[in-house]
Every structure is written in C-alpha cells, then in structure tokens.
Amino acid sequence: MGDLDVAGLDRVKLLAARYRAALDRPYLASALYALSVVPSTAVPTMAVDRRWRCYVSPGFVDATPVEELAGVWIHEVAHLLRDHHGRADRLPAAAHRDRLRVNVAQDCEINDDLVADGVALPEGRLVPGLFGLPPGLLFEAYLPRIPPQANVHDCGSGAHGRSAPWDLRGAAGGIGPVEAGALRRTTAQAMRAHLRGRGDLPGGWRRWADQVLEPVVNWRRMLAGAVREAVAWAGGAVDYTYRRPSRRTPALRGVVLPSLRRPLPRVAVVVDTSGSMGQDDLAAAMAEVAGVLREVGIRGNRVTVLACDADVQAVSRVTDAAQVTLSGGGGTDMRAGIAAALAAPDRPSVLIVLTDGLTPWPAEAPSCRVICVLIGADHSGPPDPPAWAETVRVPAA
Template identity: 30%
Template sequence: MSTLTTPTKSQMLLFQAWRATALQIMPYMASTLFALRPVATTEVDTFAVDDGMRLYINFDKCAEMGPQFGAEGLLHECSHLLAEHSMLAEVAGVTDEERKMWNIAGDMAINDDLRDAGCSALAAHGVFAAQIGQPDYQTPMTYMEALRRKMAAKPKQPQSGQGKPGKGQQGQGQGQQGQPTDQSGAPMKGCGSGAGSDKGGFELGNDDMQGKAPAASGAEKQMVRISTAASVRQHQEQHGIGSVPGGIAQIVDEILAPSVTPWERVLASYIRRAVAHKLGQHDTTYARRHRRRMNETLRNKQGGIVGRVIAPGYIKPVPSVHFYRDTSGSVNDHDLALATNEVLAIAKKLGIRGDDLVVSDIDTEVHQSKKFAGLDSITEIQGRGGTEMGEAIVHATNLKKKPSVIVIATDGETYWPTERPSVPVVVLLVNLRSEHWKENVPSWAHVVEVKSND
C-alpha cells in the first residue's frame, strides 16, 4: 500500500527552494506553482501530478539530483497542467492502454519549450521528439501518432521463456514498450493523471488526507490557468514576444481568446485539439518541394557546383468535422435553429466546409448527410421521430473516412453507448431542460452547453 504523507519541515524548505529557482526561470508560472499541493511519497520516481493539482514528490530522489533539477521538475508538471494534457487525452480518445505512451507524447510537446526557457538539466536528460525522429514544436497528438506508428511497425517481443532480445535490437532511446527512456535505459515513469498518464495507485482520488491535501475544483483550476495566462501576457509586454516559448504563448492565446459566449471558445478549442493541429500551423513534407527554393545549389570554395538543395514544401493539415443535428420530436424549431447556427460558427472558426464539414440529421437513425456549403445547404430538416444519439456515433465510426471529431447537437434527452468510441466526441447540449440529461452524458464525451439569449 502506498504511503502518502504531508511534507516535513525540511522537505517543505526544499520544495520552496525549488519553487524559488523555478520562478527565476519562468516567473510567469507563479500562479500555477503556488497552486500545487505537495504530497511526499516514495511511490513516484521523481514528480507526478494528479488532476486536482496535487504534486507527488519523491523527496529523497529529487534532493539527490540537485536544486536545478527540482525546479525544472516543478515547471515540467506545471506545463502539463497549463496545457490541460489530462483533458486533451480524453478529447483525443486515448485508451487506458495508451496512457503511458500519451504521457511521453505530452512530455515531448512541453520539453522543447522548457529547454528554450532555460531548463538546462531537463535539456540533458529529458524526452525529446528527436528520439523518435520527429521535429520539435509539434502537438502531443502529432507525437502520439508517431509513437503509434512505431508501435505498429515494431516486431512483437518474445514471451517469457522464449529468449531475450539481443543487444541493439531495441532502438536507441526506446524502452521495451517502444517508449523513450532515460539514459539508463529504464522505461520512464509517468507524470500522473494530471498529465493524462496512468492514474497511479499512489494518487489520493477523493481522499484529501484529512484536509491537508484537498483537490483543486474545476473553477479553481480554471482561475489558475487564467491567472497564469495573464502573467504570461504581462511578461511578453515587458520583455517582448520572444521572451516566452512559442508553445506556452499559443496555449495562453487559447485561454485568453475573446469570444461572445463561453461555449464557442471551448468548442473550437476541443475541435482544434482533437485534430492535433492549431490554426495557422504548417508541417513540412518532402513529397512536395519548396517552390521558392527549387534551384538552390551547394558550391565548393572554388565556386563549383557540388550538389543541389532539396527543400521540403509546406502542407497545412485540415480538420474534418461530422456534425449531427438531433431532429427528434422533442427538439423544437427554435433549438434546431440554434444547432444550425453552431454549424456556421464551426465553419467560420475553423475555416472548413465541403468534405471537411459534413452535417447529418438524426432521430433514431441517420437521415441525410450534406457537405456544408453555406447556410442554404443545411436549411432542410429530416427526421422528427424518436431519439437515439448513439446511432450518430455508430454511423461516424463506420464511415470509410472517419472524421477528426464528432459533434452532436441535442437537447440531451437520449441514451448513449457505454464504450468510448474511437473518434473524439463533443456533445452540444442545446437549451438543456434537465440536469439529469447532462449527468447522463458519458465521461468520455465533452459537454458544451448552448443557451438561447432570449
């Protein structure tokens, strides 16, 4: 059984010293650093954090590694919380078996920013995208897909008693589960459920250690994120845009993005995160050459041509959304109009239409499916029978080309499948009439409420 204790006086002095050093590296992280609830345990390798902002610390191990490591460890866990990697794992449909792999993907997505901010100890031992042949500054989903591909291509290890893999059989920087490792070759342990990793047996859950380690509420976590985002903006104003790593600046832009109503920002954020690429980002590919660098040559000191530069071109990944309108008899015309307006908002927010934004009507079965081409293309309604929104999920997951995310606009008066689907789901509750139906939505779906302004 795990032993969790409140840090001793000497341990708290260590924690406070690490926090002070962390503030010197990234002063704008103050709100998140001071919101952490430290818990002492030997069940973690170094640090781990849960979804209630409780920080589990192996003080003996961390103290041996020095104050710089301790400070950077705090900033690493804070970055997982700021980026909401726990929520993003749910939105992205990460299975329980993939949790450790997701943790690695999240580590890669934040470690490059931490290195750029001056985390020298982390730069020496941390997990980086280069270990799996990927570029820096990508999203967790980009790295997750790369890890999945590596796992799919990796030959199965022999079962116990069937021999051991020979030296060099595992790739450099890869553990027995296909995960990057530290320099000792041992698989890295997870950062806890706050990073979207496995919920370790050491985590407190609903327990608060007799009031000494209460979990942060949803409202508290949101206030900490907003406060941290505001500090980042202030730091940028005083020291310039480049004074904050780009990944953190992007997260802050999402947190502080102006919107007319809260649901719009949340919905757009869920969709952008689910498809792994934020608006304005581009990837490079050698399948398409860079049009402005097609004729570049390499020359020697005498001016002779010794080769040509093949520069990659740019591609812009585009999200695909399948939007299902609940057209059952319990949904009135006003609420249907609200749902239709949400299609327009998604199209405008993400800049998509046609094959990338398909709208289907559903009651107990899916009726027409239309490619969005403006409001006129989706004004006709079909259905008006009973209600079974689970059919929307069955329909979407059976499509030959699965969407990046499923959005279901409904009054909520329906039942849902119990198993998590393979595609992320956002449930848009339109003018909800009973909290019972909100509570009835499975935990694997993300809920956004849309209410009339009338």
C-alpha cells in the first residue's frame, strides 16, 4: 500500500499505473501526463471532463491491480484524444437523453482497439461483440444498435459530453481546447513515429492518427468551389462585338463603336475510363461537376464530355455524362483526351479532368484553367498532377 493523500487516495499506486501505461505505450505519454488528478468519492471508478481533469475514486484504486489501473488510464485518455465529447455534442438532441447509452457506444469504439492491443482492463469491459456488433466502427455507428443502459460505468463529461455530479466548476487545473488540439496532434505524430520504427498499432488508432494529421476535407465543397471560381474567372474575360453597337455611337455621328461583351465560358470534361477507375466514385464526381455547371448556367453545347479509352487511347465525344462507361482496360494516357479537348473548334476556357492520377501529363500548361479531380486518391496514392492544375482529391467510397 502506498502513501495516502488527504483524500485517502493511494496516489503512489495511481501514478505508478500511469507510469506503466506510458512506458508500455510511449506514444500516449504526452496525453497521459496532461491529465490532472482530482480525488473524488462521488465518481464510481475513474472519469474525465472536457478540460482533461481525471476524477479518481480512492476505493477503486485500492481494489484494482496496477496493470488494470494502467488500462483504465489508457481508456480514459482515449475518450479525450478521440474528442468523444465534441462528437457527442453533434449528435441529435434525442441521443443526449441517455448519456450512458452514448458512453457504452464510445467504450465499444475504444475497447476493441485496447483488447486487440493486449491492454488489461477490469472485468466487465464493454466490447462490440457483447451486443452482436462488428469491431472497428466509430461510436456513432454503434449507438443506434446499443440498447438502453443503466448501472454501467460513467466515464464523465469528457466522454458523453453531459455534466457529471463530480465535475469541478471553472477551468482550474485543466487545459483548454487549443492545448487539447495540440496534444491530439502530438500524439498522432508519436503514433506515426512508432509505426515507422516497426511498431504496431490497432486499426482504430491508425485511422485516428491519419484523420488528425490529414483531416478529411469535404471534396464536394472543394470541387464545387474550384469549378465556380474557374468559370467565374473564364467568364470575366471580355471582348468587343459589333453585333450590338456601343451606346456612345449616336453621339459620334456616323462612327460605329463596338460594345463590350462577356462571353459564356465553354467547359470540357475529360474522363478517364480505364479499368483502375471506380464506377461509383466516378459517377459521384461526374454528378457534382454536372450539378455545379448547371447552377452557374453552363449547359447544353457549352459543355463537352470526352471519354478517354484506356487501351487504344481513343477519345469519343458524348452528349451527356450518363453516357460515359468504363472500358475495363489497364492504364491510360490522359494527354490524348486533353489534346483532343484543346484541339476542338469550340476550344474550352475551363478543362476538368477526372482520373485516378495514374497517367502522364502534358509537358506544358494548357492555355486555359485546369481542374484535376483525382478519383479514389488518398495520401498514399499517385503523385500530384503538375502545379498548373488545381487538384481536388475524391477519396474512395
């Protein structure tokens, strides 16, 4: 038995368990040591709040072996690293009525990774299999299939986001959201370094680290913004025309002046139909492009869609995106499709290329705006297109 503090908490045993957790999983050390300890007889076991304060029951510490206490340290800090309280805030209002049910779903998200990693946890740990659910999902996916709960472990407001009876008022002894964000990024970087050193991580932690370091962006919003901006840029060009004389012509007595006109841009969409493309992902990207072009008034004969065949590098013109079908061939050379688009009599002012990126590119920049939509691409995929193309990555569904 270690020395007891004024609240009867065996702090030596508790901190020895944290040291063991940090020693066994060094990539969690910064997050573990950021937690401040608050002894409390109101909390049944251990719990955390939004400000990274860890409430600890002295009786629970006395009754729990150091190895399992280390596992509980890891479990509680996982709630904070995965921003469970922030994600819970975004749930529908009806879900907040049963905070323990939310907590159970969150425990399932965490514990399947901890069990797979060999972390010792106290008896009664909650894992997806207890509810007939598969491992590896986020708590938002588990929640609808978790039955109402009672008399289960409450991990506190740092997990389910609702106030707990033991929560301290104010910010004393805690950290704010900026420091919490920095801790998450530091931990994710430590996990990446652990993997580079031939270490191993459960799949859930790998996905979490990837999300923190390379957050998923809304590719639809990016694509829509890129297309709108490019069309606006192309539409900003002006030219002179004598079809409608200038309003100043009557004042010049016999001299006809041309007026300025703002032409409606032409858009060419070059589609990679090679076998490495995913039909569903391609269809989603095509639908987004078509929708944005309709919104900005570009339709009909102002849009040309060219399908670039993989095998023969042939280019066919279709009248609608729905007519594009994948050829099932191998690699492709999108230079043929780009050249065909630029050689057309109705030369485009905006060129949109939909491809998986496994293609060579023209050596020189085309004389128009180019948007490259990489279908099914992630951080480990093909290299970026040339710098003269604006790139939007559409992750695989």
